[in-house]
Amino acid sequence: MRFFARGSTIGSISGWSMLVGVACIPSLLTYAAVDLTTISTTSGNLQGVDQNGVMSFKGVRFGQAPVGALRWAPPQPFLSSDLVNATKLGPSCLQQFADPFTEALFNNPQNAPVENEDCLFLNVWAPSDSQQGQLKSVVVWIYGGGLAFGTASLPAYDGTSIAKNQDIVVVSFNYRTNVLGFPGSKDLPLQGNNLGFLDQELAFAWVQQNIAKFGGDPEQVTIMGQSAGGESVSAALARHPQDAPFRAGILFSGSIPDQIPTPNFTPFDEFAAGVGCNQTPGAERLRCLKAIPGTTIRAFTNGPGANISFAPLVDDFTLFANNLERIRAKQTARVPIFIGHMQDDGSVFTVGQTNLTQFLNTGATATGVSADLVRSLYPGLNDSQVIAAAFRDLVFGCPASLWAAGYVQSGISSVFRYEYGAVFPDLQVFPNAGAWHSTELPELFGTFNASTATPDEVTLSATFQTVVANFVKNPNASPAPNWAKYVPGSNTQTLAKLAYQGNVELNNVVMLAQSNSVDGPCEALWDRFLDF
Template identity: 75%
Template structure:
C-alpha cells in the first residue's frame, strides 16, 4: 500500500498535516535615527526605520487584497507610487488551528497577531547604509511553517534584525494564504487554481527580483529558506523551477515534498465547509459566488469551530497537458529530481533529532498509532519496534513520525540531488536541547526548536550561555551558506555523498554541548541515521 505524506486522504499516513512553525519571543532596539530611510519600490515609496544598525521596512503590500471576487483567485501584484508608512507589521492571513495546543505553542499567545483576509504583506531588514554601498548583499527569503493551515511572517520569532545586523545580509519575510483561503481543494475552481498559497510565494519571489536591489540586496544572490511546511514550500519551488529559478540556493529545515500516488480528487472538506456556512448549491459557479459573498470572518469562524478538523491541503498534479502551465506541485517529485527536472542549485537540508515529539504527545499505543494512520497490516508493531531498539512505544511513535515527516525525506532529497549531479548538498541533524525550550514532556530537540536560535530571537532572560553561543554559531552557518552555497558552511562539514560511502558527510549539529563554530559539527556516516528509512521509504518514493 502506498501512503501519502501530504494529502490527508483516507488510508494515508497523516503526519504531513503535522508540519508546523513556531512562535517566539523578543527583539530589542536601542535607538532610531531622526531621518527615517525612504526607498522607492513597485509597492510605493517606503518610509521605514533605521535603528541599531538595521533598516527595517514592514507591512509592505505586495499583492492586491485577496477579498471578494479575488478570494480563491491567483494573487494580483500591487503597484503604487505613493508614500507608505512601512513601520508596522501587516496582519496575518486567517489561520486555522485544529487543536488548542498548536495555537498556544505556535501563535505567540501573549500577543497573537491580528488576522485579516487582506494579508499579502512582506517585510525587509537590511544593514544600515546598505543602499549607499557599492557591492550588493546576499538575500534570504523566509517561508514560515504551519501545516499550510496556519503561520505568519508577522511573529516576533521571525524578526530579521539579528540576522541582518550580525550576518550582513538582507532578509525578507512575508505572509501567504493558508488553509481554505490558500489551499481550498475545491471542484468549484480549475484544478490548477487550488494551490493559491504557492502562487502568493511566487509573487514574492518576483517582487524580490524587481525591488531588492533598492535595499542593497543582490537579486542574483537570493536564497529561499523555510521550515516544516515552509520547507515543503521551498522544495515545491525547487521542483517547479527547473530553468532560470528566481533564486540561487534553497534551505529546507524539517520539510520537503515527497511522491504521492495520484488518486481521485477529494473535495470533501470544501464541500463540508460550504454546507456549514449555508452555501448548499451544487458545486460550481453559483456556489462559489455564494461563498465569495460571505465575510471572511464567517469562514474563519467555521474552520476554527465546527470545521476545525477539516483538512485543506495542496492539490498534487501530474503535468496532464502542455496547456496546464500553472502547476505548482507535482506527484512524481523524486523522478523529477533524479532526471534533472528541478532547479540546479545548491541545497542545505536536514531535521531535528526529535522532530516527532510535538506531534505525538500522550500517544503510547503503537498498534493504535499505526492503524489510525493507515499503515498496512504487513507493517506490524513488532517490525516497527525492531527499527528503534531500546525505545518504549511512546518514543517509537515519536521517532517514526520524525523519520516519516522529516528524516527519511531529507535523506531521499539529498541522495536524489547528488544523483542528479548537484555536488553542493549539505545535510544535517540538529540535536541541541536547552532547559528553557523544554515546553512539553520529552520535548528534546523538537520540531521548530532551532528557529529562535536561527533568528536570534531567543529569550535572553532564560537562555543559558551555551544557547546564546549556539544562536550566533547557527546563524553564522546559515549565513555562510547564503553567502556562498558552494563552500562548506562550517569546519569539518563536507558536501554530502551517497549512502554507502565511508566518507562522513552528515553533520550532527550541536550534540554533546558543542556550540562553537569550530566544534559544532560532528561529522558521521552519510546514512548513519537512515536505518528505519529502509521501511518508510516505501511510502515516500514511488520510482
C-alpha cells in the same frame, strides 16, 4: 505520501512550524535612536525605520487584497507610487488551528497577530549600509504551519538580528493558508487551487524586481523555509527546473516526497455545506462562498470544521506527484541545497501517545505495517519513544534523506545535510521534548528568550546564524568548518550532526557521521511510502 490530513495521527500536526510562545521575546539587541528612511519600490515609496544599524520595512503590500471577487483567485500584483508607512507588521492571513494546544504553542499567545483576509504583505530588513558598495546576499523566509496557519508577523521571525550580525538582506512574507490558500475545490480550475504557492511565487517576483533598492543582489537570493515552509521550498525547487528566481534552497524539517495525484475535493465540499452553500459545485456555489464573511469562514474552520484538512492538489504546475523522479531526471532547480531535520522532530506531534498499534492504524502509514516490525527498527526504545521516532523519520528525516540523495545522484555536488540536536532547558515546554520541531528557529533568528537562555544557547544562536548565512553568501562552499558535501551511504562521513554533545562553537558545532547513520528505518520501511 500525501500531505497528511490534519485529522489523522500525523496530520493533526504535520508540518507545524510556528515558533513556541516562550521564545517569542526580543533577544539581546539594544536599540539606538530611530531614523526614518524611504525607498522607492513597485509597492510605493516605503518609509521605514533605520535603527541600530538595520533598516526595516514592514507591512509592505505586494499583492492586491484577495477579498471579494479576488477570494480564491490567483494573487494580483500591487503597484503604487504613493508614500507608504512601512513601520508596522501587517495582519496575518486567516488562521486555522486544530486544537487549543496547537494555537497556544504556535501563535504567540501573549500577543497574537491580528488576522485579516487582506494579508499579502512582506517585510524587509537590510544593513544600514546596504545601499553603499557591493550588493549583498538575500535570504527569503517562508514560514510553516502545516499550510493551515502561519504568518510572517510574529516577533519570532524578526530579521533584525540576522541582517545586523550576518550582513545580509532578509525578506519575509505572508501567503494564504487553509481553505483560503489550498481549498481543493471543484469550483476552481485545477491549476487555480494552490493559491498559497502562487502567493509565494508573487513574493519571489517582488524580490527580483525590488531587492536591489535595499542593497540586495537579485542574483544571490536563497529561499529558506521550515516545516511546511521547507515543503514550500521543495515545491518551488520542483517547479523551477530552469530560470529559478533563487540560486539556492534551505529546507529545515520539510520536503515533499512523492504524492498521490488523485485530487481530494471532499474537504472543500464539507466546508461549503458547513457555511451554508449547498449548491452543486460550480459558478453558483462559488458566488455563494465568495459572499460569506471572512469572520464566518474563520469561525467555522476553527470550530465545527477545525478537523477538516485542506491540502495542495497535484496540478503539474505548482505541485507534482513524482518529485523524487523529477530530481533524479534533472527536472528540478539545479541549485545547491541545505537540508535536514531535528533529532526530536516527532516529539511535539506525539505527546501522550503510547499505543503503537493505534498510531500505525490511524494515519501513520499505509495499512499492513505491524507494530513488531516498527519496534525492531528502533531497538531499546519504549513504545512512546518509538512513536515519536517513527513520526520524525516518516514525516521529516526520510524525505530529507531522499531529497539529499536524489540531488547528489542528479549531479548536484553542493548538498549539505544535517541533523540538529541542541537541547536547552528553557525550550523543554512539554515532557520529553528534546530537540523538538521548530526549536532551531529562536537560535536562527536570534529571538530566543534572553532572560532564560543559557550561555550555550546564546553562543549557538550566533553560531547557527553564521552557518546559515555562510551558505546564503556562498552555497557552493562548506557552511562550517569540517562540514563536507553530502555523499549518501555508509562509506563516508558527510552527515553533519549539529550542536550535539554541547558543541555550540563554530569550530566544533559540526560532528560528522556516516551518511546513513540515521537512515536505517527509512531504508528498511518508510521509504516505500515516500518514494513511489
